[in-house]
Amino acid sequence: MKMKMVVAVMALFAVRHAWAEEQAVEVVHWWTSGGEAAALNVLKEDMQKRGYAWKDSPIAGGGGEQARTVLRARVAAGNPPDAMQMLGFTIRDYADEGLLGDLSSVANKEGWDKVVPAPLAKFSKNAKGQWVAAPVNIHRTNWIWANKKIFDELKISPPKTFDELIAISAKIKAAGYIPLAHGGQPWQEATIFDSAVMSAGGPAFYKKAMIELDPAALGSKNMEKAFDQMAKLRTLVDDNFSGRDWNLATAMVINGKAAMQMMGDWAKGEFIKAGKKPNVDFLCFQYPGTEGAFTFNTDQFAMFKVGEKQAKGQLTLASAVMNPSFQEAFNLAKGSIPARTDVPDTKFEACGKKSMADLKVAIKNDTMLGSFAHGHAMPDAVKGAGYDVVTKFFNHPGASSAEAAKEFAKAIEAAK
């Protein structure tokens, strides 16, 4: 009798186990900071409610360089995950290799075309126009996050010009604070460079240089101006910036050690996670000279062709990601705004509302432009060549801006 019971329990366990295996969806991502993890939890819980176990495969490293390297190796070994967090041109690369599954059945049924802005949907589809990725958000890179207490104490306001930014930074330094919290990693320098280029030449210039890769624009006076700004910003960071993770830099602003950080709005996710409120504890404003412009990156989930058994779970994940109320809940935690334009801004705080309003105008004026730093302006290999020049310059105080602009143009030309 006892033996029979044991066998029955074991059989039940085996069935359960097989069911769990079948129902699990493996997702590779780099969302490991406090704010990022909180946002991802919304998706994990949503998938669990839909009957799928979440097989979590995090690979730490802001900006996702490390995660992309691991993915490349897994794909080469014939072991891709079911789903992967992906940005811009990376999606295109894997789609061109024919490795991504077609999500069009869900996309067409749910009318994604009507709600996803065209500059973003361009990255969600393969060459045949089939949906191969589900966009979860819209991040913006040309933000500055500031500690309000420091601004109030020193009676300074958000700068309207780059010169004003340098002037308030002198006051901040004199009062014993670090003007700019920065993490010395290539993608973080590139994130600031997005704004410097936009500020130096405006949206039409940014588009010509960073997206159309026009050699004359790339080596122009405007590009030299952008490098000039980078050189001045280098004087505003502390001595320990090298290698620092972006969220630790955000924490320096949250804790009042530093006054500002130039970072995409995933930084806002950290402020929110720490219980801070915009216009009470922190300020958000555009890098001077980029008001109204919108350098975007969008996180998307691309699904690999891993066989019929997993396809249902993958389509379920795609549908979950595109659900309007999920997009609202997720983006409230992530710091970004929904990838769907039909989600109301009611529940978003001031910075989120501003981003949503600015996006509308940017879409109309064709100034919603892909971020260089986050893989939405140029193919990944070309981006990498650009990163090298920007980071080398930032780490060599005293280097010539004119030379750097020439080098930048040369590196992009050679890689494209």
Ligand code: GAL
């Ligand atoms: C970006 C990504 C964001 C954010 C950031 C820092 O590339 O799009 O979602 O998490 O990296 O890790």
